Amino acid sequence: MRTLLKAVRCLACGHEMAPDPDIASCPECGGGWMDAVYDLAALPADWPALVKTRPATLWRYRELLPFPADFHIFTLGEGWTPLTRAVGLERELQHDSIWIKDERQQPTGSFKDRQATFAVSALYDQGIAEVVMASTGNAAAAYAAYTVRAGIKLWVFLSSSVPVEKMRELALYGIEVIKVSGTYDQAKQVAADFAARHNLALERGAKAIPCKESMKTIAFEIVEQLGWRAPDWYLQAVSGGIGPLGVLKGFTELYAAGIIDRIPKIGVVQTAGCSPMVQAWEQNLDAAMPVQPDSLITVLATGAPGMAYKILKRAADQYGGAMVSVSDGEAFRAMRWVARTEGISMEPAASVAFAGLEKLLARGYIQAGECVVVNCSGHTFTAEKHALEDRYLLHLKTPSSPATGAIPKEGLAAALERLDEQITSLVVIDDNPHDSRLIRRLLQSYKNYRVFQAYNGMDGLALVQQRQPDLVLLDLTLPEMDGFSILAELKTDERTQDIPVVVISAKSLTLQEEAYLQRYTDSVWQKGSFSTRELARHVTGILGAQPDELARLLDQAPLKEHEKLVKSFGVGDYKHILVIEDNVWEARLMGRLFESQPRFAVTEVYSANDAWAAIKKNPPALVVLDLVLPDITGLEFLEDLQSQPAGADLLILVVTGKELTIAEKKFLSAQVDSVWPKSTLNRAALLTYVEDLLLE
Ligand SMILES: Cc1ncc(COP(=O)(O)O)c(C=O)c1O
Ligand SMILES: [Zn+2]
Structure with a gap:
């Protein structure tokens, strides 16, 4: 089972490169949209029969996927979801052949798991340990699950319109979740700048080969499930368009290989509140103008689809197809209606496709007897409030210009600096809640650090191992496990041995203990014998905080005025x-x-x-x-x-x-x-x- 990938082609200028799915930009024109090209002539004539003998996962199409045979796959059993005949919808809509591709049945509940298994395995293959992405929610959930398995750290930037339930779902995986006040397209910009600033890999979405290629497997599965036959239509709720782009490419390859006799028409359905593609299509334009999303269905919030529209438009011109928008209300109605007629409940983003089905039939785009497959793209699960610890979410406030909605450069730099402060985290291990709180407040009145607290030794150790903080503040006398034992554990574990530890304790120390602490900790502070301001300055110093104007003023002001000062500087989110x-x-x-x-x-x-x-x-x-x-x-x-x-x-x-x-x-x-x-x-x-x- 070797891949037939033979080249990578730049979509902008057509330049062909070596068959490496990780190529990010074209050396000829600098373009970033890549396409994988396969040697379809080399596909075995009995490929459909061959595929049938393989395990029922999306990996059974390996010849037409871009990875080498020895490629390591991180899997949760994704793909090969049911294609169910929608008998109830057929009856109600009086149309003969409607099928539902049930992508709710993916590991994290949406079709984005296809993309995540491909993209995360590719990141691992490239030796990438940390990755940044922007998402409207579901792609992030999928990436969260797969990055956990691959041991890759994930930073997700979400627009503030994403419902808090979705944010909690993400936080459950222990990834970094950053809410950006602004639109999804702005969150994308902030994520890109953050990645550049910290020299981290950025998830490139539809531009990158693994993402688009993963969505081809939807087309392959549909064709195989229909008995190696093409449907007439594929309908999907569309945001950025990775799904339909990949599906279209899949159908095109099967057609070129002579396996199906036509290329199905793609039905792009968008929410009216964010429908740049539909607006352009209705005016027969070749490019989509960006829009400001205004819809309750925040999962479909790509306002600037870029190249994706051009490709889909070209396909619609060539093979037929249509783009329609539906209101939020129509989508919610479809959600109730499909649940009641088919026993299939889904999230609003998926129901947009079904409202679109109704519209395309009513307007006569879909004709009698045509076989229609609708992607039921997701039904993600939501975590309840009490399932999570405090402060799982970071909030980045971007000052966008009221006139254009754009983020000014200097404003973004300042916002990212504040984020750096917030992603600096500390763990305070102290069994006295009063002391612990005092330390937290003191430090947070200097900088908006994330402070996690533990009140006994075992919890404290676990918290440090999980959070990997930038600094630990440690009390020595603790229930369950004392400070010395914690220190020994931390210093013998390579994941935690470099984390600086500051000891704050009321215990009187033997000479031996003093020597031990001197060797393994940054400093030791005797409770009751130091100025809190001195401690704060020391700790912020270790964490690399620059002494700024605020710090200078804080130094001069009495403690009771600190809070007011900090607020007057607009630090943190109050x-x-x-x-x-x-x-x-x-x-x-x-x-x-x-x-x-x-x-x-x-x-x-x-x-x-x-x-x-x-x-x-x-x-x-x-x-x-x-x-x-x-x-x-x-x-x-x-x-x-x-x-x-x-x-x-x-x-x-x-x-x-x-x-x-x-x-x-x-x-x-x-x-x-x-x-x-x-x-x-x-x-x-x-x-x-x-x-x-x-x-x-
Ligand atoms: C459930 C669901 N449906 C549809 C979409 C739109 O997907 P695409 O990226 O293909 O436009 C998404 C995107 O996140 C989604 O989560
Ligand atoms: Zn090029």
Whole structure:
């Protein structure tokens, strides 16, 4: 089973290169879109029969895949998904031959697993240990699973519109997830700059050979499952277009090899809110103009499809085909309708293709008797909030220009610098939660580091092994496993031996212990005998923080003013909390409680009227509401909030001294996140709850 790959061709200028699937750019024109070329004449005449004898995975088509025979594959059993006849849809749409390619049944729940197994195996083959990608969610989930298996570190940049459930799904794999405030196309730009800045490999998507070649296997499987026969149509929900590009290439090769008698028509379906291809196609243009996505279906958010459109347009001109858009509402309706008629539930992005099927039939593009295959491209799984630890997500705020939406160069550089700060992580191992918290706050008031905390030795060791932090702050007397044993473990494991350890302990040390620590740690600090500022300066120094203007000011200011200073420099991402409480003294008390968390900024107001003004000026991340107010009752205020766009989506927490009736409790449970009676209020618990709620 050897590959028949014979050359790599540049799509821009046609220049042919050696048959190496990893070639990234053309030496003739600098173009980055590559195509794999195969020696189809050498394909054995009995290839279909030969393929049939092989295991039921997508790897059974090895002759027409770009990898050598000894290539190491990372697999989770992807491919060879069912092709199911959609009897219910056929009946309802009164069309004779509709098939569903059920890509939900892939290891991570979407057809992107095909791409991930190819691309990740290729990265491993090239000896790449770390890779950066931008994604709208599903490709990232697929890459996360396969990079874990291959031992490759993955950095994923997502646009902020990706639902938090999808982000958690990714974080579950322990990869680095960075949310970029901006569009998907901006997240792509930031990912590319981040990769360049850190000299890391960047996932190239549709331009790269492994990605597109992987999607060919959908075409091969469909043809084989139909009895080595071509369908008339292949329909798919399209974002960047890797799927249809690969599928088209697969059909084209089978046609050229004489295995099928025609090249099927491709039906490209996009959400109306992000449909650059459809818009161009409707105007018969050869290139698609970029659009700003405005759709709830965030998985399909490629606003600038580039070359992918040109290729699909050319194919549509040559072999027939069509491009249509459907509204979000039409997609959601199709989602319910297919679940109810076929017993197949899917995510909204996949249902876009089914709404498109309806439209293409209604408009007469698909004609009676034509065999249609629809890709049911995904149904990804979502992780619940409590499944994850704190701070799994990094947030990169890009200052985009309001006029053009573009990110100015200097703004991007500053944002990436702040990200560098955030990806610097520390593990604090201290069994005293008070000390641990103090250390965390102190360091975070200097720089927005990621600080992970463990309260006993075993957890601490595991955390260091998992997180591979830039520094460990270690207490010596710990339950389960003491600091010395942890140190011994860390220093004898090659993955952790170079991580600097700073010891902070109240233990009095023997001379022997002192000598040991001197040898294996960076420094030892006796609890109660050092200035916290000195420690912070030392630690930030080890981590390579530049002494900047802020640090200089921090040095001169008393500790209680640090927080204000840090905020005034706009460092980190703060959560704004609005406290609405008619009793000024209690409002301040509540304000102080939240301000003890360095990432919270608090505004206190004493009436509903002022609350409205504050919400309109700066929408808070959380409203903490007392039900007794001077102007209107808290319940009336809640009703008002619900009826106004600025108020309807606010996260609200009620803290009240009022005795509630059953009806009031019922009303509140539908309107607010939680209710905290003042009589039994545990302030520490409230703070922790709000930290969990707001800080990810
Ligand atoms: C479920 C699902 N359907 C469709 C698409 C669009 O894929 P393509 O990259 O082929 O445009 C994606 C892309 O992530 C997806 O996850
Ligand atoms: Zn070229």
